[in-house]
Amino acid sequence: MTTVIIAAAVALVVGLLGTPAYIRFLVRRGYGQFIRDDGPTSHHTKRGTPTMGGTVIIAATIIGYLGAHAITVWQVTISGLLVLFLMAGLGLVGFLDDYLKISRQRSLGLRSKQKLAGQAIVAIIFAVLALRFPDSGGLTPASTAISFVRDTAVDLHIGPPLVGIALFVIWANLMISGTSNGVNLTDGLDGLATGASTMVFGAYVLIGIWTSNQNCQRLLTPKCYEVRDSLDLAVVAAGAMGACIGFLWWNASPAKIFMGDTGSLALGGALAGLAITTRTELLVVILGGLFVTITLSVIIQVASFKATGKRVFRMAPLQHHFELLGWQEVTIVIRFWIIAGLFVALGLGIFYGEWVVGGIV
Numbered sequence: 001m002t003t004v005i006i007a008a009a010v011a012l013v014v015g016l017l018g019t020p021a022y023i024r025f026l027v028r029r030g031y032g033q034f035i036r037d038d039g040p041t042s043h044h045t046k047r048g049t050p051t052m053g054g055t056v057i058i059a060a061t062i063i064g065y066l067g068a069h070a071i072t073v074w075q076v077t078i079s080g081l082l083v084l085f086l087m088a089g090l091g092l093v094g095f096l097d098d099y100l101k102i103s104r105q106r107s108l109g110l111r112s113k114q115k116l117a118g119q120a121i122v123a124i125i126f127a128v129l130a131l132r133f134p135d136s137g138g139l140t141p142a143s144t145a146i147s148f149v150r151d152t153a154v155d156l157h158i159g160p161p162l163v164g165i166a167l168f169v170i171w172a173n174l175m176i177s178g179t180s181n182g183v184n185l186t187d188g189l190d191g192l193a194t195g196a197s198t199m200v201f202g203a204y205v206l207i208g209i210w211t212s213n214q215n216c217q218r219l220l221t222p223k224c225y226e227v228r229d230s231l232d233l234a235v236v237a238a239g240a241m242g243a244c245i246g247f248l249w250w251n252a253s254p255a256k257i258f259m260g261d262t263g264s265l266a267l268g269g270a271l272a273g274l275a276i277t278t279r280t281e282l283l284v285v286i287l288g289g290l291f292v293t294i295t296l297s298v299i300i301q302v303a304s305f306k307a308t309g310k311r312v313f314r315m316a317p318l319q320h321h322f323e324l325l326g327w328q329e330v331t332i333v334i335r336f337w338i339i340a341g342l343f344v345a346l347g348l349g350i351f352y353g354e355w356v357v358g359g360i361v
Contacts (some may be wrong), residue, residue, distance in 0.1 A: 003068045004205065007235045008242035011064025015246020019056050023250065023257050026050035031102050049255060052098045054263020057243045058091045061270070064239035078133045079141040079229035080236045082126055083273035087240070089122030090180055091266030098260040109261070119177055119265070127172035130276065131165060137217055139228040144168045147279040149354045150225055172276060179275070179284065180268030182291035185298055185317045187264040190253035192319060192333045194244050196290050196340035197267045201241035203287050203344045204274045207351060208234025211278060214355070223355055227279055240270050253330050283351060289343030290336060294318050 027050055062084055069076050096118070097109035110118070130142035144164050145151035156171060157164030187193035212231035216224035227233075244267070250256045259267075268291075275284035285292055294317045301316035313321040322332050 001209070001231075003072045003074050004209065004231070004234050004238045006071055007064040007068035008205075008238035009064075010067040011060045011239040011242030012246045014060035014063050015056055015243045016249055017246075018060060019053065019247055019250045019257060022053065022056050023050050026052065026257070049258055051102065051258040051260040052095060052262045053247060053251065053257040054091055054094060054259040054261070054266050057240075057247050057259060057263050058088055058266050060243035060246060061087065061236070061239040064242055065236055068235055068239070077229035077232040079277045080232040082130055082141055083233065083236050083270060083277060086122060086126045086176065086273040087266045087270040089126070090119060090176070090269035091262050093118035093122065094184075094261030094263070094265035098262050116177070119180060120173055122269070123173045123176040124169055126176070126273065127169040128165070130172070131168065135228055139226060141228055141277050142168070142172070143226075143279060145279075146171070146281060148282040149351045150279050171281075172272075175276065175281060175284075176269055176272040178295070179272040179288065179291065180265045182288065182295045183268035183271070184261060184264040186291050186294045186319075187259060188317055188319050189323075189329050189333050189336075190255035191248055191251050192336055193264055193267070194248045194251050194259060195333070195337045196288075197271070198241055198244040198248065199337075199340050199344045200271055200284075200287050201237045201244065201274075203348055204237035204271075204278065205234050205241060206348065207278055207280060208232075208237055208274075210352075210355075223358055225279070227277070230278065233274060233278055236270070237274055240267070253333065280351070283347055286350065287344055287347035289346070290340040293339075297321070 031050060031052060065080065065084060066076070068074075093110075093115060097115060100109035109115075127142070131140050131144070134140050143151050144155055144157035144167070146154040146156065155164075156167040158167070183193050183197060186196060208230050211225040211227045212218075212234065214221075214224050215230055216226050218224075247257075247259070247263075251259065271284060271288060275281050280287075297313060297318035298316045300312050304310060304312045314324040315321055319332055319336065323329065
């Protein structure tokens with residue numbers, strides 16, 4: 001538990017103090033955000049604001065995690081390292097995208113196929129490795145069973161072993177792509193994605209601690225959880241939460257820095273990694289309900305326009321619809337944070353409720 005607290009504190013300090021130093025570096029290099037001409041006109045005033053701030057979030061999370069382990073002399077785990085790998089790997093893909101946008105001074109960075117290919121490579125490596133490294137009890141960081149609040153009876157491990165692995169890799173890719181792009185679509189207003197991500201990471205701190213206390217390696221009861229390295233996953237989540245809070249100090253309206261695709265892809269990847277390794281793959285859909293809602297708004301807009309030639313929203317993603325309705329940016333962000341918090345509360349309620357009634361899956 002001490003390691004969890006230290007990870008959050010160290011990451012928060014690094015994010016809080018490291019972000020302004022990084023802002024000064026970006027300003028000297030002229031690395032400013034390029035604003036799309038087809039976006040809300042109010043965003044044109046943000047042109048030139050330093051971007052790629054996700055680099056600080058990733059660094060603060062890793063420093064918080066490793067620093068906490070060094071201080072408490074507690075060994076790192078493969079589960080924690082895999083989630084950090086996924087976070088940093090997707091962050092690198094986002095960094096390349098952001099850098100190309102800045103260097104070319106246009107809103108297009110990597111081509112969509114290049115971006116998806118980069119995400120897929122990182123996701124495949126993560127998925128394959130997550131099914132390896134069994135502990136003394138035979139538990140691997142991930143499971144081929146589809147999970148909700150714990151593994152369900154739906155198992156992808158059917159037929160020959162390679163088939164099960166292939167199906168899990170596909171499933172993991174869908175999850176990782178969905179969460180990373182969901183956070184990416186949400187990152188359109190100052191502090192919106194950062195604040196919402198903070199809440200979901202906070203939920204995973206609680207989930208990690210709870211599943212550690214109720215782990216089958218400690219308590220052999222019908223309600224116990226088969227999760228490897230659950231407490232260390234809470235350390236990762238705490239580091240990410242602290243990093244987001246420290247960064248949010250500078251990312252809140254009016255933002256002094258944007259996280260860019262570097263941050264949004266990394267945060268989405270970390271959330272997917274935590275969901276897979278804590279056996280809460282479907283629960284993350286509820287915990288990250290704001291990201292899901294905003295993603296659905298884009299899908300609905302595109303589908304409606306292609307089918308009927310009409311738009312459901314004035315602009316997608318959803319936050320821009322409310323901007324065009326005349327809502328102030330801060331008002332939208334705060335109200336969307338409230339919605340994000342309600343989704344997190346609902347998800348945690350379902351998670352705890354399942355344990356109270358003795359399992360519903």
